[in-house]
Amino acid sequence: MMASFNIKSTIGDGYNMNLDDVMSVKTILNSLGYYDVPKYGMTVYPDQQMIVGIKSYQHDNGLTVDGYMKHSGETVKSMNRNSSEGSDVKTQAYIWRTKSDNKVRSSHAEREGKIFSWDNPPEGGHPGEAYNCRCEAEPVGSENECQVLYVRIKNLKESLKLVIDRLEKLNAESIALVKEIEKLRQKRKPQIGKVIAGCIGGAFTGAKRGVSGAVSGCASSVVTDVHDISKINQAIDKIIKEMTIIENLRKIAYKRYEKINTELLEAIEKYNKNNCSVYFPDGT
């Protein structure tokens, strides 16, 4: 049985569209000849070309031309009718599986892992039909379903690569800022030393002249150094603020990484479960 096409929520301008839906709609539009895959590949993000494709499809099939598609709506139903024609044969395939032991007859052992169509049985029949045959038919997902998964995996891999690049860039920026702070701290050390030395020195000479002399002696000799330190401190504060921003960006990027990664693993699992490599050998 072919899995029928549907969407979870409404597709169309002004709607917060479900990304899986966008991918399925683009895929089915493409298979029906109403969506050309852009140079950068099919993405899960809605684009004007998709809306135009929906409208053209609606126009050609006598539906209300509004560019909207609803869950189990007229356009969805019509697309299902049109796309199931011709693709049914291809969806009715299975993989021949033997028990893989020495009791398997050689003619069946040769069929292990090979694809057969339910419409066209090999000599002696489908798995389990021949006398004493313990072989089984492993189901294969529908071509449409597999195509959606195939494109989805490709796009998720692309997105994952981008987010990893971003994380690496943010990490590098963060490391560079830490180094900059370290440099400023090193620069500040001798300045602090000078201030202390200046005060003690001032206090010494001032002590002979009394307490007030000691204080003024300290203050006047180190005024420029204190100014330098506050400048350095300001620079450090500024960098720390920058680092906080980067840290937040990194958290966001990491969350996105985790989300994409989970979605990718799920898509690959589905792809493998449906034996989609029958239709798209390089899918994962």
Ligand SMILES: [Zn+2]
């Ligand atoms: Zn057998």
